Amino acid sequence: xxxxxxxxxxxxxxxxxxxxxxxxxxxxxxxxxxxxxxxxxxxxxxxxxxxxxxxxxxxxxxxxxxxxxxxxxxxxxxxxxxxxxxxxxxxxxxxxxxxxxxxxxxxxxxxxxxxxxxxxxxxxxxxxxxxxxxxxxxxxxxxxxxxxxxxxxxxxxxxxxxxxxxxxxxxxxxxxxxxxxxxxxxxxxxxxxxxxxxxxxxxxxxxxxxxxxxxxxxxxxxxxxxxxxxxxxxxxxxxxxxxxxxxxxxxxxxxxxxxxxxxxxxxxxxxxxxxxxxxxxxxxxxxxxxxxxxxxxxxxxxxxxxxxxxxxxxxxxxxxxx
Numbered sequence: 001x002x003x004x005x006x007x008x009x010x011x012x013x014x015x016x017x018x019x020x021x022x023x024x025x026x027x028x029x030x031x032x033x034x035x036x037x038x039x040x041x042x043x044x045x046x047x048x049x050x051x052x053x054x055x056x057x058x059x060x061x062x063x064x065x066x067x068x069x070x071x072x073x074x075x076x077x078x079x080x081x082x083x084x085x086x087x088x089x090x091x092x093x094x095x096x097x098x099x100x101x102x103x104x105x106x107x108x109x110x111x112x113x114x115x116x117x118x119x120x121x122x123x124x125x126x127x128x129x130x131x132x133x134x135x136x137x138x139x140x141x142x143x144x145x146x147x148x149x150x151x152x153x154x155x156x157x158x159x160x161x162x163x164x165x166x167x168x169x170x171x172x173x174x175x176x177x178x179x180x181x182x183x184x185x186x187x188x189x190x191x192x193x194x195x196x197x198x199x200x201x202x203x204x205x206x207x208x209x210x211x212x213x214x215x216x217x218x219x220x221x222x223x224x225x226x227x228x229x230x231x232x233x234x235x236x237x238x239x240x241x242x243x244x245x246x247x248x249x250x251x252x253x254x255x256x257x258x259x260x261x262x263x264x265x266x267x268x269x270x271x272x273x274x275x276x277x278x279x280x281x282x283x284x285x286x287x288x289x290x291x292x293x294x295x296x297x298x299x300x301x302x303x304x305x306x307x308x309x310x311x312x313x314x315x316x317x318x319x320x321x322x
Contacts, residue, residue, distance in 0.1 A: 009316045015306065019314065022135065022302055026092065026112060029131055035088040035114060040077035042094055043068045046277035048076075049262035050217060051269060052189075054098040056107070070096035073295055074113055075218070076280040079248075082115055082291060083283035090114035092298070103310045104240065104300060106318050115293040121219075121231045121247035124292035125207055128235060128243060132205065132296075136305055141205035141235060149208055150188075154195040158188055158212060159227045166191070181269065185214050200236035209233045218255070219246035235296075237304055245294030252284035 009016075030037065047055035047069035056070040071077075074093045081089060095111045116124055129141050150158045156169055166187040170179055173194045182190070200206050209232070213221045216230035223229070231247035249255055256276070263273040302314045312318040 006321065010312055010318055010321055011314055011316050015302070015314055016316070018306060019302055022298065022305070023092065025135055026090075026131070026298075029134070030090050030114070033088075033127075035090050035116075036086065038078065038081060038086065038089045038091050040071075040074045040081070040091060040093070042071055042096075044071050044077070045069070046076070046280075047274050048072050049259045049266065049274045049276065051262055051265040051271065054271070055274075056096045056098045072097050073111065075293070075295070076277050078113060078115060078293075079288055080280060080283040082117065083286050083288050088114075088116050101319060104303075106299070106311050106315060108319065108322075109311070110298040111295050112298050113293065113295040115248075115291050117289045117291040119247075119292040121209075121233055121245060121292050124245055124247075124294055125209075125233055125235075128245065128294055128296070129205070129207075132235065132237075132242065132301065135301065136237075138237070139204040141201075141207050143207045143209060144200075145210045146208055146212070146229075147210065149196050149200070150191065152196075153199050154191040156191065163187070169195075183265075185212070188212065188215075197236065197241065198239045201238055201240075205235055205237045205242075207233050207235050216249070216258075217246070218249050218258075220249050233294075240300050240304065241297075242300055242304075243294050243296035245292065247292045248288065248290075250284065250288045250290060252281055255284055256281060 027037065043058065043060070045065060045068060047057070053072050055072050058068050058070060060066065060068045073095055074091050078089060078091060091113050093111055093113065094108055096108050098107060100107055116127065133140055147158055150156055154169060156165060163184050166184065167179060170182070170187050170190050173190065200208070210224055210229040211232045213228035213230055216232060219230045219232040221228050221230055233245045235242045259276045266273055299311050299314050303309070303311060306314065308314060
């Protein structure tokens with residue numbers, strides 16, 4: 001059988017129809033709940049400081065702006081809307097992350113992000129479960145703490161294990177020279193990816209909660225069982241991470257400190273420091289309402305709906321064909 005012509009879309013017509021049904025479902029889901037659909041820029045003046053994300057820079061010609069960034073998430077712009085009094089909002093957007101290409105990654109992908117003023121992380125998890133399980137027609141998720149998941153499959157306590165112990169566990173997957181410069185959180189991320197994630201949600205979806213405070217990103221932090229943990233959750237099904245949610249940090253000074261800490265990590269790892277988004281911080285200074293928010297990968301959700309294993313199968317034109 002001959003290869004299909006290079007100009008043809010990668011996804012089949014059946015997949016395109018299922019994607020359209022997914023978008024209609026999402027919009028109906030939020031319309032029933034009175035959540036407002038919004039749009040924010042795909043191209044912004046700032047990227048993100050998160051050491052685990054590499055935004056895509058673009059050259060632009062506009063007054064006062066020479067370099068822009070394709071957004072890795074609509075989060076900062078949506079929080080500016082929240083600070084302006086927009087209330088409960090959601091967005092379906094195209095987002096961009098450099099260096100990400102594989103069976104579950106494409107540098108450009110579809111993200112559903114929404115924010116619920118007045119919700120805690122636990123309350124938002126319930127709404128995430130409603131959306132995902134109604135669309136996939138699957139059982140309601142279980143909940144498992146990050147600590148219990150790491151103990152069960154990586155055989156380490158992420159809050160008590162020494163850096164040396166974590167590194168030695170990582171050497172079961174990578175050579176010592178490949179681990180050079182990898183810090184504690186890097187080791188934990190590696191163990192999560194290789195030892196834990198493949199086991200998650202094999203029978204039914206599962207929420208992972210109570211991440212180390214060092215992995216809080218933009219989430220609130222509190223103390224559980226004597227250790228600081230982030231009010232952050234992720235949902236997994238068939239070993240696939242579907243979403244990342246927070247009970248959102250609203251303290252502007254703490255957020256400034258986290259951005260500065262991110263840049264110290266970037267500098268130490270050889271990555272360029274990123275300018276801090278002053279408009280976002282100004283919105284926090286004005287006042288972000290107490291809220292919870294979540295970002296969910298629509299392409300991965302569609303993969304699970306259709307029983308597919310490669311993200312390219314649900315994309316009209318993956319990067320190498322775009």
